[in-house]
Amino acid sequence: xxxxxxxxxxxxxxxxxxxxxxxxxxxxxxxxxxxxxxxxxxxxxxxxxxxxxxxxxxxxxxxxxxxxxxxxxxxxxxxxxxxxxxxxxxxxxxxxxxxxxxxxxxxxxxxxxxxxxxxxxxxxxxxxxxxxxxxxxxxxxxxxxxxxx
Amino acid sequence: xxxxxxxxxxxxxxxxxxxxxxxxxxxxxxxxxxxxxxxxxxxxxxxxxxxxxxxxxxxxxxxxxxxxxxxxxxxxxxxxxxxxxxxxxxxxxxxxxxxxxxxxxxxxxxxxxxxxxxxxxxxxxxxxxxxxxxxxxxxxxxxxxxxxx
Ligand SMILES: [Co+2]
Ligand SMILES: [Co+2]
Numbered sequence: 001x002x003x004x005x006x007x008x009x010x011x012x013x014x015x016x017x018x019x020x021x022x023x024x025x026x027x028x029x030x031x032x033x034x035x036x037x038x039x040x041x042x043x044x045x046x047x048x049x050x051x052x053x054x055x056x057x058x059x060x061x062x063x064x065x066x067x068x069x070x071x072x073x074x075x076x077x078x079x080x081x082x083x084x085x086x087x088x089x090x091x092x093x094x095x096x097x098x099x100x101x102x103x104x105x106x107x108x109x110x111x112x113x114x115x116x117x118x119x120x121x122x123x124x125x126x127x128x129x130x131x132x133x134x135x136x137x138x139x140x141x142x143x144x145x146x147x148x149x
Numbered sequence: 150x151x152x153x154x155x156x157x158x159x160x161x162x163x164x165x166x167x168x169x170x171x172x173x174x175x176x177x178x179x180x181x182x183x184x185x186x187x188x189x190x191x192x193x194x195x196x197x198x199x200x201x202x203x204x205x206x207x208x209x210x211x212x213x214x215x216x217x218x219x220x221x222x223x224x225x226x227x228x229x230x231x232x233x234x235x236x237x238x239x240x241x242x243x244x245x246x247x248x249x250x251x252x253x254x255x256x257x258x259x260x261x262x263x264x265x266x267x268x269x270x271x272x273x274x275x276x277x278x279x280x281x282x283x284x285x286x287x288x289x290x291x292x293x294x295x296x297x298x
Pocket of ligand 2: 156275
């Protein structure tokens with residue numbers, strides 16, 4: 001298991017990049033607009049993980065509502081797992097509340113499922129499993145249609 | 150650079166472990182009470198990073214106040230860097246507001262400095278540099294006196 005990415009809700013990707021890219025020196029490898037989620041995404045790898053800056057395209061979007069309620073900050077953490085079905089079975093057996101009780105196709109062709117913050121101490125946790133046909137991070141530019149940030 | 154750890158503020162470490170340890174299967178390698186910070190810490194490695202569950206010892210503590218204001222969730226992220234002085238110089242040159250404008254000794258003998266959330270899109274970011282005399286994660290049980298979570 002590893003931290004696959006941290007989703008960070010920001011008012012402005014451009015402003016946030018002044019810190020994460022210009023000052024810290026992280027590389028911006030990819031940006032895209034995921035229209036059906038109402039969000040612009042900027043990805044910056046850090047070690048085996050990456051930061052995903054999430055800027056809403058409007059106030060009536062999931063990330064827009066998050067910002068209005070809590071301000072900028074960590075929106076979710078994503079843990080990469082080898083066998084998502086097996087992990088979800090263990091979570092159900094433990095009575096952990098799930099947002100997705102079975103895997104669905106998410107960003108870059110990965111299988112993903114979200115765990116409810118009630119079961120995690122308040123953190124929105126995404127679980128993600130790479131599939132054989134998952135795109136590598138350098139090939140992901142055409143994945144917008146299934147991107148779920 | 151890598152994600153060194155995520156600090157997660159929780160009402161109850163015991164409850165949170167039902168998810169992170171029992172259900173997800175992460176290993177709990179270390180717990181300690183850091184009296185001068187008013188916090189109990191539980192560390193669970195995940196890949197090259199680790200999760201640090203932070204439970205306040207009382208309501209009038211930094212983590213206790215965070216919980217009262219925002220509820221459980223990510224308290225801070227810590228990025229491991231090779232040369233903290235150099236990174237702080239770059240941040241200052243870019244006008245990024247800092248909580249610590251020079252390194253201080255933190256957890257496990259590391260050098261640490263916190264960046265103000267105003268400069269990071271709302272995230273409390275800790276920067277940490279291992280020192281030659283830093284303790285490895287298996288030797289850290291005696292580091293409570295300098296632990297700054
Ligand atoms: Co995500
Ligand atoms: Co910390």
